[in-house]
Amino acid sequence: MILWDAHSHFPKNDGHSIYNAEQNGNGGRYHSVGIHPWKARNSFDQKKLKDSLSDNLCVALGEIGLDKLRGPDLYIQIDCLVKQLEINETFQLPVILHNVRATNELIALKKNFPQQTWVIHDFQKIRTFEALQKEGIEISIGQALLHRKDLQDFVNQLPLDRLLLESDEHPELLQEVYQKVCEVKNLSLLTLRDQIVENFKQIFKRWQTGWNEQN
Ligand SMILES: [Zn+2]
Structure with a gap:
Protein backbone atom coordinates (compact mmCIF):
# COMPACT_ATOMS: atom_id res chain seq x y z
CA MET A 1 0.00 0.00 0.00
CA ILE A 2 1.33 3.44 -0.91
CA LEU A 3 1.71 5.59 2.17
CA TRP A 4 1.59 9.37 2.05
CA ASP A 5 4.69 11.07 3.28
CA ALA A 6 4.52 14.74 4.34
CA PRO A 11 13.37 11.17 -3.51
CA LYS A 12 10.73 8.51 -4.09
CA ASN A 13 8.84 7.84 -7.26
CA ASP A 14 5.46 6.95 -5.81
CA GLY A 15 3.96 10.44 -6.28
CA HIS A 16 2.78 10.46 -2.70
CA SER A 17 5.62 11.98 -0.80
CA ILE A 18 6.82 15.54 -0.51
CA TYR A 19 10.48 15.56 -1.35
CA ASN A 20 12.54 18.26 0.33
CA ALA A 21 14.34 19.34 -2.82
CA GLU A 22 16.67 22.10 -1.56
CA GLN A 23 19.14 22.83 -4.37
CA ASN A 24 19.05 19.30 -5.75
CA GLY A 25 16.32 19.79 -8.32
CA ASN A 26 13.03 18.03 -7.92
CA GLY A 27 13.27 15.42 -10.65
CA GLY A 28 9.64 15.99 -11.62
CA ARG A 29 8.37 15.02 -8.17
CA TYR A 30 6.13 16.73 -5.70
CA HIS A 31 8.47 18.67 -3.52
CA SER A 32 9.10 21.59 -1.23
CA VAL A 33 11.77 24.27 -1.53
CA GLY A 34 13.26 26.64 1.01
CA ILE A 35 16.41 27.52 2.91
CA HIS A 36 16.92 25.34 5.99
CA PRO A 37 17.81 27.28 9.17
CA TRP A 38 21.23 25.59 9.33
CA LYS A 39 21.96 27.22 5.98
CA ALA A 40 20.34 30.58 6.79
CA ARG A 41 22.17 33.60 5.39
CA ASN A 42 21.80 37.35 5.15
CA SER A 43 20.99 37.38 1.50
CA PHE A 44 19.81 34.83 -1.00
CA ASP A 45 18.48 34.77 -4.53
CA GLN A 46 14.88 35.84 -3.95
CA LYS A 47 13.97 35.62 -7.63
CA LYS A 48 15.11 32.02 -7.70
CA LEU A 49 12.96 31.18 -4.69
CA LYS A 50 9.95 32.86 -6.32
CA ASP A 51 10.54 30.88 -9.51
CA SER A 52 10.82 27.66 -7.52
CA LEU A 53 7.61 28.35 -5.61
CA SER A 54 5.83 29.02 -8.90
CA ASP A 55 6.45 25.44 -10.05
CA ASN A 56 3.19 23.50 -9.94
CA LEU A 57 4.95 20.47 -8.49
CA CYS A 58 6.15 22.57 -5.57
CA VAL A 59 3.51 21.95 -2.91
CA ALA A 60 5.12 23.65 0.08
CA LEU A 61 7.70 26.16 1.26
CA GLY A 62 10.24 24.33 3.40
CA GLU A 63 11.97 23.00 5.16
CA ILE A 64 12.57 26.38 6.77
CA GLY A 65 12.54 27.40 10.41
CA LEU A 66 14.58 28.09 13.52
CA ASP A 67 17.15 26.05 15.44
CA LYS A 68 18.66 27.33 18.66
CA LEU A 69 21.14 24.47 18.93
CA ARG A 70 22.62 24.53 15.45
CA GLY A 71 23.26 26.87 12.54
CA PRO A 72 24.07 30.57 12.34
CA ASP A 73 23.05 33.14 14.97
CA LEU A 74 19.35 33.26 15.67
CA TYR A 75 18.91 36.77 14.28
CA ILE A 76 20.28 35.59 10.93
CA GLN A 77 17.95 32.59 11.00
CA ILE A 78 14.96 34.81 11.83
CA ASP A 79 15.83 37.27 9.08
CA CYS A 80 16.16 34.48 6.49
CA LEU A 81 12.95 32.85 7.68
CA VAL A 82 10.93 36.06 7.58
CA LYS A 83 12.16 36.93 4.09
CA GLN A 84 10.99 33.54 2.84
CA LEU A 85 7.64 33.84 4.61
CA GLU A 86 7.15 37.29 3.08
CA ILE A 87 7.80 35.90 -0.39
CA ASN A 88 5.25 33.21 0.38
CA GLU A 89 2.55 35.81 1.02
CA THR A 90 1.90 35.92 -2.74
CA PHE A 91 1.93 32.14 -3.05
CA GLN A 92 0.25 31.11 0.21
CA LEU A 93 1.83 27.67 0.05
CA PRO A 94 1.80 25.61 3.23
CA VAL A 95 5.06 25.92 5.16
CA ILE A 96 7.06 22.95 6.51
CA LEU A 97 8.89 24.12 9.60
CA HIS A 98 11.94 22.89 11.45
CA ASN A 99 11.69 23.92 15.09
CA VAL A 100 14.34 23.35 17.73
CA ARG A 101 13.58 25.22 20.96
CA ALA A 102 12.01 28.13 19.09
CA THR A 103 8.29 27.57 19.58
CA ASN A 104 7.79 30.98 21.20
CA GLU A 105 9.54 32.78 18.37
CA LEU A 106 7.54 30.88 15.75
CA ILE A 107 4.25 31.57 17.50
CA ALA A 108 5.10 35.27 17.67
CA LEU A 109 5.98 35.29 13.95
CA LYS A 110 2.82 33.42 12.96
CA LYS A 111 0.74 36.41 14.03
CA ASN A 112 2.27 38.34 11.11
CA PHE A 113 1.29 35.61 8.65
CA PRO A 114 -2.22 34.69 9.73
CA GLN A 115 -3.30 33.30 6.36
CA GLN A 116 -0.44 30.87 5.86
CA THR A 117 -0.75 27.23 6.88
CA TRP A 118 2.25 26.13 8.90
CA VAL A 119 3.24 22.56 9.72
CA ILE A 120 5.85 21.78 12.39
CA HIS A 121 7.61 18.72 11.05
CA ASP A 122 9.02 15.95 13.27
CA PHE A 123 6.80 17.21 16.08
CA GLN A 124 7.97 15.95 19.49
CA LYS A 125 7.37 18.65 22.12
CA ILE A 126 3.94 17.67 23.35
CA ARG A 127 3.67 20.50 25.84
CA THR A 128 3.86 23.05 23.01
CA PHE A 129 0.91 21.53 21.16
CA GLU A 130 -1.82 23.60 22.74
CA ALA A 131 -0.06 26.89 22.00
CA LEU A 132 0.60 25.79 18.41
CA GLN A 133 -2.97 24.73 17.94
CA LYS A 134 -4.20 28.09 19.16
CA GLU A 135 -2.31 29.70 16.28
CA GLY A 136 -3.64 27.14 13.83
CA ILE A 137 -0.22 25.54 13.39
CA GLU A 138 -0.37 21.91 12.22
CA ILE A 139 1.99 19.07 13.07
CA SER A 140 3.64 16.16 11.31
CA ILE A 141 5.00 13.17 13.20
CA GLY A 142 7.84 10.85 12.23
CA GLN A 143 10.05 8.12 13.62
CA ALA A 144 10.21 9.58 17.16
CA LEU A 145 6.79 7.98 17.61
CA LEU A 146 8.33 4.51 17.42
CA HIS A 147 10.24 4.79 20.68
CA ARG A 148 8.50 7.56 22.64
CA LYS A 149 5.68 6.34 24.87
CA ASP A 150 4.61 9.92 25.70
CA LEU A 151 4.28 10.71 22.00
CA GLN A 152 2.24 7.54 21.50
CA ASP A 153 -0.12 8.57 24.31
CA PHE A 154 -0.39 12.00 22.71
CA VAL A 155 -1.25 10.51 19.31
CA ASN A 156 -3.85 8.34 20.98
CA GLN A 157 -5.65 11.53 22.10
CA LEU A 158 -5.11 13.45 18.88
CA PRO A 159 -8.06 13.76 16.48
CA LEU A 160 -7.16 11.92 13.27
CA ASP A 161 -7.87 14.94 11.09
CA ARG A 162 -5.01 16.84 12.79
CA LEU A 163 -2.34 14.37 11.79
CA LEU A 164 0.34 14.19 9.12
CA LEU A 165 3.03 11.52 8.98
CA GLU A 166 6.53 11.69 7.54
CA SER A 167 9.73 9.74 6.97
CA ASP A 168 12.13 12.73 7.09
CA GLU A 169 15.63 11.16 7.10
CA HIS A 170 14.33 7.60 7.44
CA PRO A 171 12.48 6.41 4.34
CA GLU A 172 12.64 2.84 5.62
CA LEU A 173 10.63 3.69 8.74
CA LEU A 174 7.50 5.25 7.22
CA GLN A 175 5.54 2.01 7.24
CA GLU A 176 6.46 1.42 10.89
CA VAL A 177 5.30 4.93 11.80
CA TYR A 178 1.93 4.24 10.16
CA GLN A 179 1.68 0.89 11.88
CA LYS A 180 2.46 2.44 15.25
CA VAL A 181 -0.38 4.96 14.79
CA CYS A 182 -2.72 2.09 13.85
CA GLU A 183 -1.67 0.18 16.94
CA VAL A 184 -2.04 3.17 19.27
CA LYS A 185 -5.39 4.30 17.87
CA ASN A 186 -6.66 0.82 17.12
CA LEU A 187 -7.26 1.46 13.43
CA SER A 188 -6.76 -0.48 10.24
CA LEU A 189 -3.95 0.71 7.97
CA LEU A 190 -6.50 1.44 5.25
CA THR A 191 -8.60 3.66 7.51
CA LEU A 192 -5.53 5.56 8.63
CA ARG A 193 -4.20 5.91 5.09
CA ASP A 194 -7.53 7.27 3.82
CA GLN A 195 -7.68 9.86 6.58
CA ILE A 196 -4.09 10.95 5.97
CA VAL A 197 -4.96 11.40 2.28
CA GLU A 198 -7.81 13.71 3.33
CA ASN A 199 -5.45 15.66 5.58
CA PHE A 200 -3.01 16.01 2.69
CA LYS A 201 -5.76 17.40 0.49
CA GLN A 202 -6.72 19.91 3.15
CA ILE A 203 -3.20 21.20 3.61
CA PHE A 204 -1.25 20.69 0.39
CA LYS A 205 -3.72 22.21 -2.05
CA ARG A 206 -1.48 22.14 -5.10
CA TRP A 207 -0.62 18.54 -4.55
CA GLN A 208 -4.30 17.73 -4.70
CA THR A 209 -4.54 19.33 -8.13
CA GLY A 210 -1.57 17.32 -9.30
CA TRP A 211 -2.98 14.17 -7.80
CA ASN A 212 -6.24 14.54 -9.69
CA GLU A 213 -4.40 15.20 -12.92
CA GLN A 214 -2.08 12.26 -12.61
CA ASN A 215 -4.57 9.71 -11.37
ZN1 LIG B 1 13.69 17.24 7.47
Whole structure:
Protein backbone atom coordinates (compact mmCIF):
# COMPACT_ATOMS: atom_id res chain seq x y z
CA MET A 1 0.00 0.00 0.00
CA ILE A 2 1.33 3.44 -0.91
CA LEU A 3 1.71 5.59 2.17
CA TRP A 4 1.59 9.37 2.05
CA ASP A 5 4.69 11.07 3.28
CA ALA A 6 4.52 14.74 4.34
CA HIS A 7 8.28 15.30 4.42
CA SER A 8 11.18 13.30 3.04
CA HIS A 9 14.82 14.03 2.30
CA PHE A 10 14.98 11.09 -0.09
CA PRO A 11 13.37 11.17 -3.51
CA LYS A 12 10.73 8.51 -4.09
CA ASN A 13 8.84 7.84 -7.26
CA ASP A 14 5.46 6.95 -5.81
CA GLY A 15 3.96 10.44 -6.28
CA HIS A 16 2.78 10.46 -2.70
CA SER A 17 5.62 11.98 -0.80
CA ILE A 18 6.82 15.54 -0.51
CA TYR A 19 10.48 15.56 -1.35
CA ASN A 20 12.54 18.26 0.33
CA ALA A 21 14.34 19.34 -2.82
CA GLU A 22 16.67 22.10 -1.56
CA GLN A 23 19.14 22.83 -4.37
CA ASN A 24 19.05 19.30 -5.75
CA GLY A 25 16.32 19.79 -8.32
CA ASN A 26 13.03 18.03 -7.92
CA GLY A 27 13.27 15.42 -10.65
CA GLY A 28 9.64 15.99 -11.62
CA ARG A 29 8.37 15.02 -8.17
CA TYR A 30 6.13 16.73 -5.70
CA HIS A 31 8.47 18.67 -3.52
CA SER A 32 9.10 21.59 -1.23
CA VAL A 33 11.77 24.27 -1.53
CA GLY A 34 13.26 26.64 1.01
CA ILE A 35 16.41 27.52 2.91
CA HIS A 36 16.92 25.34 5.99
CA PRO A 37 17.81 27.28 9.17
CA TRP A 38 21.23 25.59 9.33
CA LYS A 39 21.96 27.22 5.98
CA ALA A 40 20.34 30.58 6.79
CA ARG A 41 22.17 33.60 5.39
CA ASN A 42 21.80 37.35 5.15
CA SER A 43 20.99 37.38 1.50
CA PHE A 44 19.81 34.83 -1.00
CA ASP A 45 18.48 34.77 -4.53
CA GLN A 46 14.88 35.84 -3.95
CA LYS A 47 13.97 35.62 -7.63
CA LYS A 48 15.11 32.02 -7.70
CA LEU A 49 12.96 31.18 -4.69
CA LYS A 50 9.95 32.86 -6.32
CA ASP A 51 10.54 30.88 -9.51
CA SER A 52 10.82 27.66 -7.52
CA LEU A 53 7.61 28.35 -5.61
CA SER A 54 5.83 29.02 -8.90
CA ASP A 55 6.45 25.44 -10.05
CA ASN A 56 3.19 23.50 -9.94
CA LEU A 57 4.95 20.47 -8.49
CA CYS A 58 6.15 22.57 -5.57
CA VAL A 59 3.51 21.95 -2.91
CA ALA A 60 5.12 23.65 0.08
CA LEU A 61 7.70 26.16 1.26
CA GLY A 62 10.24 24.33 3.40
CA GLU A 63 11.97 23.00 5.16
CA ILE A 64 12.57 26.38 6.77
CA GLY A 65 12.54 27.40 10.41
CA LEU A 66 14.58 28.09 13.52
CA ASP A 67 17.15 26.05 15.44
CA LYS A 68 18.66 27.33 18.66
CA LEU A 69 21.14 24.47 18.93
CA ARG A 70 22.62 24.53 15.45
CA GLY A 71 23.26 26.87 12.54
CA PRO A 72 24.07 30.57 12.34
CA ASP A 73 23.05 33.14 14.97
CA LEU A 74 19.35 33.26 15.67
CA TYR A 75 18.91 36.77 14.28
CA ILE A 76 20.28 35.59 10.93
CA GLN A 77 17.95 32.59 11.00
CA ILE A 78 14.96 34.81 11.83
CA ASP A 79 15.83 37.27 9.08
CA CYS A 80 16.16 34.48 6.49
CA LEU A 81 12.95 32.85 7.68
CA VAL A 82 10.93 36.06 7.58
CA LYS A 83 12.16 36.93 4.09
CA GLN A 84 10.99 33.54 2.84
CA LEU A 85 7.64 33.84 4.61
CA GLU A 86 7.15 37.29 3.08
CA ILE A 87 7.80 35.90 -0.39
CA ASN A 88 5.25 33.21 0.38
CA GLU A 89 2.55 35.81 1.02
CA THR A 90 1.90 35.92 -2.74
CA PHE A 91 1.93 32.14 -3.05
CA GLN A 92 0.25 31.11 0.21
CA LEU A 93 1.83 27.67 0.05
CA PRO A 94 1.80 25.61 3.23
CA VAL A 95 5.06 25.92 5.16
CA ILE A 96 7.06 22.95 6.51
CA LEU A 97 8.89 24.12 9.60
CA HIS A 98 11.94 22.89 11.45
CA ASN A 99 11.69 23.92 15.09
CA VAL A 100 14.34 23.35 17.73
CA ARG A 101 13.58 25.22 20.96
CA ALA A 102 12.01 28.13 19.09
CA THR A 103 8.29 27.57 19.58
CA ASN A 104 7.79 30.98 21.20
CA GLU A 105 9.54 32.78 18.37
CA LEU A 106 7.54 30.88 15.75
CA ILE A 107 4.25 31.57 17.50
CA ALA A 108 5.10 35.27 17.67
CA LEU A 109 5.98 35.29 13.95
CA LYS A 110 2.82 33.42 12.96
CA LYS A 111 0.74 36.41 14.03
CA ASN A 112 2.27 38.34 11.11
CA PHE A 113 1.29 35.61 8.65
CA PRO A 114 -2.22 34.69 9.73
CA GLN A 115 -3.30 33.30 6.36
CA GLN A 116 -0.44 30.87 5.86
CA THR A 117 -0.75 27.23 6.88
CA TRP A 118 2.25 26.13 8.90
CA VAL A 119 3.24 22.56 9.72
CA ILE A 120 5.85 21.78 12.39
CA HIS A 121 7.61 18.72 11.05
CA ASP A 122 9.02 15.95 13.27
CA PHE A 123 6.80 17.21 16.08
CA GLN A 124 7.97 15.95 19.49
CA LYS A 125 7.37 18.65 22.12
CA ILE A 126 3.94 17.67 23.35
CA ARG A 127 3.67 20.50 25.84
CA THR A 128 3.86 23.05 23.01
CA PHE A 129 0.91 21.53 21.16
CA GLU A 130 -1.82 23.60 22.74
CA ALA A 131 -0.06 26.89 22.00
CA LEU A 132 0.60 25.79 18.41
CA GLN A 133 -2.97 24.73 17.94
CA LYS A 134 -4.20 28.09 19.16
CA GLU A 135 -2.31 29.70 16.28
CA GLY A 136 -3.64 27.14 13.83
CA ILE A 137 -0.22 25.54 13.39
CA GLU A 138 -0.37 21.91 12.22
CA ILE A 139 1.99 19.07 13.07
CA SER A 140 3.64 16.16 11.31
CA ILE A 141 5.00 13.17 13.20
CA GLY A 142 7.84 10.85 12.23
CA GLN A 143 10.05 8.12 13.62
CA ALA A 144 10.21 9.58 17.16
CA LEU A 145 6.79 7.98 17.61
CA LEU A 146 8.33 4.51 17.42
CA HIS A 147 10.24 4.79 20.68
CA ARG A 148 8.50 7.56 22.64
CA LYS A 149 5.68 6.34 24.87
CA ASP A 150 4.61 9.92 25.70
CA LEU A 151 4.28 10.71 22.00
CA GLN A 152 2.24 7.54 21.50
CA ASP A 153 -0.12 8.57 24.31
CA PHE A 154 -0.39 12.00 22.71
CA VAL A 155 -1.25 10.51 19.31
CA ASN A 156 -3.85 8.34 20.98
CA GLN A 157 -5.65 11.53 22.10
CA LEU A 158 -5.11 13.45 18.88
CA PRO A 159 -8.06 13.76 16.48
CA LEU A 160 -7.16 11.92 13.27
CA ASP A 161 -7.87 14.94 11.09
CA ARG A 162 -5.01 16.84 12.79
CA LEU A 163 -2.34 14.37 11.79
CA LEU A 164 0.34 14.19 9.12
CA LEU A 165 3.03 11.52 8.98
CA GLU A 166 6.53 11.69 7.54
CA SER A 167 9.73 9.74 6.97
CA ASP A 168 12.13 12.73 7.09
CA GLU A 169 15.63 11.16 7.10
CA HIS A 170 14.33 7.60 7.44
CA PRO A 171 12.48 6.41 4.34
CA GLU A 172 12.64 2.84 5.62
CA LEU A 173 10.63 3.69 8.74
CA LEU A 174 7.50 5.25 7.22
CA GLN A 175 5.54 2.01 7.24
CA GLU A 176 6.46 1.42 10.89
CA VAL A 177 5.30 4.93 11.80
CA TYR A 178 1.93 4.24 10.16
CA GLN A 179 1.68 0.89 11.88
CA LYS A 180 2.46 2.44 15.25
CA VAL A 181 -0.38 4.96 14.79
CA CYS A 182 -2.72 2.09 13.85
CA GLU A 183 -1.67 0.18 16.94
CA VAL A 184 -2.04 3.17 19.27
CA LYS A 185 -5.39 4.30 17.87
CA ASN A 186 -6.66 0.82 17.12
CA LEU A 187 -7.26 1.46 13.43
CA SER A 188 -6.76 -0.48 10.24
CA LEU A 189 -3.95 0.71 7.97
CA LEU A 190 -6.50 1.44 5.25
CA THR A 191 -8.60 3.66 7.51
CA LEU A 192 -5.53 5.56 8.63
CA ARG A 193 -4.20 5.91 5.09
CA ASP A 194 -7.53 7.27 3.82
CA GLN A 195 -7.68 9.86 6.58
CA ILE A 196 -4.09 10.95 5.97
CA VAL A 197 -4.96 11.40 2.28
CA GLU A 198 -7.81 13.71 3.33
CA ASN A 199 -5.45 15.66 5.58
CA PHE A 200 -3.01 16.01 2.69
CA LYS A 201 -5.76 17.40 0.49
CA GLN A 202 -6.72 19.91 3.15
CA ILE A 203 -3.20 21.20 3.61
CA PHE A 204 -1.25 20.69 0.39
CA LYS A 205 -3.72 22.21 -2.05
CA ARG A 206 -1.48 22.14 -5.10
CA TRP A 207 -0.62 18.54 -4.55
CA GLN A 208 -4.30 17.73 -4.70
CA THR A 209 -4.54 19.33 -8.13
CA GLY A 210 -1.57 17.32 -9.30
CA TRP A 211 -2.98 14.17 -7.80
CA ASN A 212 -6.24 14.54 -9.69
CA GLU A 213 -4.40 15.20 -12.92
CA GLN A 214 -2.08 12.26 -12.61
CA ASN A 215 -4.57 9.71 -11.37
ZN1 LIG B 1 13.69 17.24 7.47
